Amino acid sequence: METVFKNISKIKYEGPKSRNPLAFKHYNPAEVVEGKTMREHLRFSVVYWHTFRNALSDQFGVGTAIRPWDDGSNSVANAENRARVAFEFIEKLGAPFYAFHDRDIAPEGRTLRETNKNLDAVVKVLKEEQKRTGIKLLWGTANLFTQPRFVHGAATSCNADVFAFAAAQVKKALEVTHELGGAGYVFWGGREGYSTLLNTNMKRELEHLAKFLHLAVDYKKKIGFKGQFYIEPKPKEPTKHQYDSDAAACLNFLREYDLLDDLKLNLETNHATLAGHTMQHELEVAGSAGALGSVDANTGDELLGWDTDQFPTSVYLTAQVMLTILKYGGFTTGGLNFDAKVRRESFEPVDLFHAHIGGMDAFARGLKIAAAIRKDGRLAEFVKQRYASWDSGLGAKIESGKSDFTELEAYMLKQGEVTTNVSGRQEFLENLINEFI
Numbered sequence: 437m438e439t440v441f442k443n444i445s446k447i448k449y450e451g452p453k454s455r456n457p458l459a460f461k462h463y464n465p466a467e468v469v470e471g472k473t474m475r476e477h478l479r480f481s482v483v484y485w486h487t488f489r490n491a492l493s494d495q496f497g498v499g500t501a502i503r504p505w506d507d508g509s510n511s512v513a514n515a516e517n518r519a520r521v522a523f524e525f526i527e528k529l530g531a532p533f534y535a536f537h538d539r540d541i542a543p544e545g546r547t548l549r550e551t552n553k554n555l556d557a558v559v560k561v562l563k564e565e566q567k568r569t570g571i572k573l574l575w576g577t578a579n580l581f582t583q584p585r586f587v588h589g590a591a592t593s594c595n596a597d598v599f600a601f602a603a604a605q606v607k608k609a610l611e612v613t614h615e616l617g618g619a620g621y622v623f624w625g626g627r628e629g630y631s632t633l634l635n636t637n638m639k640r641e642l643e644h645l646a647k648f649l650h651l652a653v654d655y656k657k658k659i660g661f662k663g664q665f666y667i668e669p670k671p672k673e674p675t676k677h678q679y680d681s682d683a684a685a686c687l688n689f690l691r692e693y694d695l696l697d698d699l700k701l702n703l704e705t706n707h708a709t710l711a712g713h714t715m716q717h718e719l720e721v722a723g724s725a726g727a728l729g730s731v732d733a734n735t736g737d738e739l740l741g742w743d744t745d746q747f748p749t750s751v752y753l754t755a756q757v758m759l760t761i762l763k764y765g766g767f768t769t770g771g772l773n774f775d776a777k778v779r780r781e782s783f784e785p786v787d788l789f790h791a792h793i794g795g796m797d798a799f800a801r802g803l804k805i806a807a808a809i810r811k812d813g814r815l816a817e818f819v820k821q822r823y824a825s826w827d828s829g830l831g832a833k834i835e836s837g838k839s840d841f842t843e844l845e846a847y848m849l850k851q852g853e854v855t856t857n858v859s860g861r862q863e864f865l866e867n868l869i870n871e872f873i
């Protein structure tokens with residue numbers, strides 16, 4: 437099949453010396469790093485919503501994107517054609533995965549029944565294209581935020597009928613994700629939050645959200661869907677306060693409502709920024725709780741307070757991200773999903789290639805840098821030594837639960853004062869990291 441991107445051939449690895457903008461300089465899918473290929477480590481995924489549905493409009497202006505294959509209509513035929521174009525793009529790029537919301541791939545009809553029929557028609561095309569290309573679905577999800585019925589939220593709406601509609605929609609989205617062999621399914625709480633507490637019963641809304649997720653887990657088991665469930669934290673936007681505000685809040689929610697065994701986290705860099713955290717912090721919180729699932733790989737703008745969803749280009753950032761991901765054993769079901777959009781000024785189709793190539797190369801470098809830091813071993817050794825007082829003697833006794841306040845007081849009364857603190861050496865460690873960048 438050769439249609440839309442006929443002037444662009446398959447993106448190849450040409451190495452760091454290449455000056456070809458449509459080639460990888462660092463992402464060499466077959467190259468082995470720490471015993472796995474880059475392709476297996478990074479598990480890149482293209483998102484349907486930004487890459488194939490975003491017209492690049494903003495609050496002040498209409499869309500600028502030139503997408504010659506799209507007739508601009510809401511027809512199923514246009515959606516089917518778009519699906520084939522999407523696969524041509526992903527195939528040429530060489531990403532092994534993609535991700536979608538139900539409403540990205542097929543238009544909403546006048547009734548739920550008609551909408552489901554539209555979805556089935558496009559899923560048929562996606563299935564054919566997956567088979568033809570070998571590209572797989574990283575995760576599916578349902579859009580429970582665009583349509584006006586979700587004005588007060590979906591699972592947390594004050595209106596029980598909206599909860600029912602959302603349940604029906606997620607049921608169908610789970611079925612199609614299962615049919616397409618999806619490795620996972622994401623719950624991002626679109627409008628699950630509030631704009632004012634004056635009209636909000638927070639406790640009741642949180643209980644409804646938990647109920648909704650339990651019903652989804654039940655249905656997943658019922659249909660035999662083995663994909664991983666994820667919850668995606670975001671602190672604000674569209675609502676002033678989103679319930680899934682950050683990794684720690686999500687973990688607390690999952691624990692409180694007995695959902696910890698069924699959901700991991702899908703962490704997004706720009707959402708970490710909005711929450712006032714670094715991405716590495718969010719990964720660490722999830723990883724240490726055994727809940728590091730997948731990554732929405734993008735970046736925000738430090739000067740803008742909203743979700744700009746830019747493609748990741750900072751090698752410093754990707755090195756930090758990969759260092760933490762490798763530390764927790766790498767991805768299993770998850771991957772690096774480019775939840776990112778080209779800028780409104782980058783409106784030509786070729787910009788979609790430049791954006792993804794840049795993100796993939798930045799992460800390939802991040803992976804290689806992280807692996808080199810790990811091989812060098814000085815960073816890990818420093819951290820290990822820093823906690824050496826816990827490895828034997830009194831520290832080991834406290835950790836193993838064999839000490840108490842009385843003993844600790846007697847010990848310190850005898851010592852009189854702490855004389856053993858040493859420097860944290862932050863600047864030394866920052867310099868050490870820069871040796872590898």
Ligand code: XLS
Binds near residue numbers: 537670704732743775
């Ligand atoms: C929005 C979210 C969204 C999820 C999928 O900010 O990142 O795109 O990834 O619903």
Ligand code: NI
Binds near residue numbers: 624668704775
């Ligand atoms: Ni996202």
Ligand code: NI
Binds near residue numbers: 704707743745775
């Ligand atoms: Ni986002």
